[in-house]
Amino acid sequence: KVLQLTLAVIKPDAVAHPLVLEALHQRILDNNFVIVRHKDLVWRTQDSERFYAEHSGRFFYQRLVEFMASGPMRAYILAREDGIRHWRELMGPTKVFRARYTSPATIRAQFGLTDTRNTAHGSDSVESARREISFFFPDFCVDEWMEREEPSFRS
Ligand code: DAT
Ligand code: MG
Secondary structure, three states: OOEEEEEEEEEEHHOOOHHHHHHHHHHHHHHOOOEEEEEEEEEOOHHHHHHHHHHOOOOOOOHHHHOOOOOOEEEEEEEEOOOOHHHHHOOOOOHHHHHHHHHHOOOHHOOOOOOOOOOEEEOOOOHHHHHHHHOOOOOOOOOHHHHHHHHHHHH
C-alpha cells in the first residue's frame, strides 16, 4: 500500500463545538494519520462556490455553499498508507441518516447534523487530493513533500 496525502476538513458545524473538534482531532491521531499541516480558516462565499463548482446546479448547492462559508473550518493535510480511502471510510457515507443506519461508528454518523451539515470532508481520489491540498494550502508542494519527507515514513 502506498503512502498518500489527503485533504481532510472539519466543517463549520463541528468546529462550532470545541469538544467535538477535539474528539475529531483525537480520532485522526488514533487512526494512524500523520498530521502534515493543519490550519483554521473561514471561507468567503466565492471560495465555497469555487471549491464545490462540480455541484453547481444541484438542489443542495446554495445551501452547501452558504453553510461552508458560515463559520470557521479546520483543514488538515493527512498522510497515511492508503490514506485517501482510510479517511473516507472513517468519515462514512455522505448522507448522515444513511451513515447512522449503515455505519454507526463513523464520524458522520456520530456527529453529522444533516446531509449538508455532515461534519467532515475528504478528498476522493489522488487527483482531487492534489487539487484540494493546493486549494487550501497554496504554498504546499505535494511532489516536494513526497520526495523529501516520504522516506522517513518507511521503517
Ligand atoms: P462527499 O462530501 O461525501 O464527497 P459529495 O462530493 O457528493 O459528497 O457532496 C459534497 C457535499 O455536498 C456533501 O459533503 C454534503 C453536500 N451534499 C451532497 N449531497 C447532498 C444531498 N443529497 N443533500 C444535501 N447535501 C448534500
Ligand atoms: Mg466529494
